[in-house]
Amino acid sequence: MQRRTFLTGTALGTALMALPAVAQAMGTAPAGRPAISVDSLAALQSAINSAAPGAVITLANGTYTVPNDEPINVKGKHGTHTQPITVIAQSRGGVILRGQRSFVFADSDNVTISGFSFRQSTTLEIPANCAKIRLTRNDFQLADVEGLHWVMVRADHSKVDRNHFHGKSTLGIFLGIEGSGSEGMAQQVQVFKNYFSDHTFAGANGGEPIRLGVSGRALTSARAVVELNLFERANGDPEAISVKSSANTIRYNTIRDSLGGIVLRHGNGSTVDSNWIVNGQEGVRIYGNDHKVVNNYMAGLSGRALVVGSGSARDHVPGESVEARRGNDAADRVVIAHNTLLNNASGLSGETRAHEPRDVVIADNLLVGRSGDLVAMGATVRFTWQSNILFGAAANGNIPAGTFTRTDPKLVTGSDGMARLSASSPAIGAATLKQPAVPLDIEGNARGTSRDIGCDEYATAAPVYRPLTPADVGPNAP
Template sequence: MRPVGELSYFRLGVLAAAGLAALVVVATPAGARTREASSPAELSAALSQAQPGDRVEVGAGVYDSAQIHVRRSGTAQAPITIVAKGPVEFTGAGGLDLTGASHVVVQGFVFDNDAGLTVPGDATATRITRNVFQGNPGGADLTVKADDTQVDHNTFQNRTAQGVYLQVVGPGASDMAKRVHVDHNYFYNHQYKGANGGESIRFGLSGRQHAVANGLIEDNLFDKADGDSEALSVKSSDNVVRDNTIVNSRGTLSLRHGWNTLVEGNILIGGSTGIRFFGNNHVVINNIVEDTTGPAMEIGGGEVRDDTTSGTDHEAADHCLVAFNTLSGSDNIVWYESSKKFPPSDDTLADNVLLGHGTAVGTGTGTSLHFTGNILFGAAAGSLPAGAYRTVDPKLARDAHGLLRPGATSPVIGAATGSFPQVTQDIDGQNRPAAKDVGADQYNVATPARPLTTADVGPKAP
């Protein structure tokens, strides 16, 4: 996890720690108590009397009768913590109602119930941590509508019904919850077999696409995210998606709607496709996409050029930067989608390493497209224009974690042709010098970045 201050995209520097500090216990007021409950009635009674800083410990059992209302709020310095002390499972009609309860921590439960869990819009600064969601509810396992919510170290698993694991929306019909932080979660085995409606994360909706969310989605692991063509679907504006790992999955990392999102430092291995985006002003840098059967990077065309209705149409990707990525695949490595009315426009493909056995760049149409400094090996150039690349063996070798890294004699070293002030670090969080290396990795014998594993995420991770 990178420190928040290391965001390399200056417009999203507002995601500083102040926006998330409400979720950190910095003091416990005098008189704070630990309350115990071993039945729904006792839990309801304890929550009705809880004060800021109190800890409500819930004994082992199955809670299946009704939603239990969390009636009290904590403070930024002293949240109310509700924690499972043994195996505590919500099933059937059981669950927690957080309406009106801000600054609350929900920790250690199993949600195998009919309704999942909702963080309503007035439940600000709530933290949902170290729980397991596996209930197959009709909608989402977890719905977030409140500002300053943190969702961390949870497992979402084994969904077969239509619906998403985690959806982030907001109050009203078009707003987004702001400064939501989603980190160190494990999204596993989403096996809904329909054509749509099975994302692991849906961050926004079509009608909310122009709402500024300032969300941060980082350090999550997606494995067997097969419920939808989009494993992680962003449908809002001004977000950061970084340092996530997607493996063995049909679903893409998709910016389906919205503008101004940074996609940085993500690792995608062995999927059907990689990163796909629509809309304006996105920055896609320092990612590794390996061994996809479809395009490793798709730059979207649209039924509309610039959306004004917050509709469901695809919006052409305009004014976007795709730079310093390492991309490999067996199909078109980079695909400029050209079957729709409006092709992508004014997009830059720069200083990427492109590896494969098919075609480096596929496109039918596009306007004012920019190319520079790319290194191509093993694939035909396709629509990549002369002068925008050189064909040379980049001399990459797999490290101990299976990632392709440049060696000491690699021609990628110092070969970047663009300065691109958005790119100050590499995928490892190492600072890049003025003479940057091509691709996601700035050569260094130290290689800290690696694909996330189950030891890094979920309830038992550090």
């Protein structure tokens, strides 16, 4: 795997660039769109009230205290996919909104909010009676109030991209995605290129950067995509990305120097693909059924790198009690393939609840460690183990004999600190899992018909993806 310019010439990069245009740093309107410049909250509200599709409303830089009884209302406003209604700061971060509330949405769609610094003391809500709301290039540092959730998205097809969430020391999440009623989930929400940093809550849990659902919504498919986000010093919870709904995709994220990892806590049928989790504590933890966990790189973690969870229940089912739904659902029919676990305190491990995981495939993974056991599973039923590579001073643990090879994978460490296969690695061409297909590696290189063990497919071509840095995400991201 070689480094190259981030997303250059890729299909995903092209798709992201093709998202509806947002006025840039000085709030200028794209050609053909009506431009409205305002310098007061009263004028801003008037402009929003009269805005038609394609309008770009620019608020002059400054600090504005929004009156408690007069929030900025976005009600009954309907842009279109190609002509959203855009409300933008004159320059990114140049408009600071203080007070209890800022924007209050109702019965609106295709509205974009861009470039603001939010400093409120209550949650910014995107309610379920809206759709296609976009929050982009904003800075979120709301009041550091115990239990305050900063942003809650309940609207279908919304986008949260290129924002910075940072600076919280109390209970409460940065970004939540839920839906209507007690079981609904917003559909197909996209969360990408955001920077989540510096949550220092010292409690046992409750400070997730992203919480995708809650236990009561676990069986509802959300089909959200959380990708290309960076998490640094995310120490508010053992779960940096907490998934409590079904059919979601978590990919191409980087979690660095953080307590939290990626946890499929509730729900079924999600994919965790091509994430870097390094120099923190927790890695990936799995509960629920029919997940796919592939191409992930977990290195230098002081806690558990990869956990195949046992359950207080075999499965969560419709109609169960609230208390039962909060329990753990054993991991069944999960595919764990092409992951690299490198020098973690704990490698691949299990748990000891009443219901053991069943029918799990563990194939083509690379496990390297200096101490302890590389594999420490609890009770399992009908596990399929094949073509894994183990190496290092760490003991094999209880991985079944004949399902692995102990050999030096001949890794080389790049300038970014990530270890990759060298040209002489015995992992090259040694993978055997045929279904489900894993056509790409962690950096977007095609695996072809002769696939390599671990997250890295050895290639001389430049990679499509790489571990993220602050320059790749947040308000000034490409």
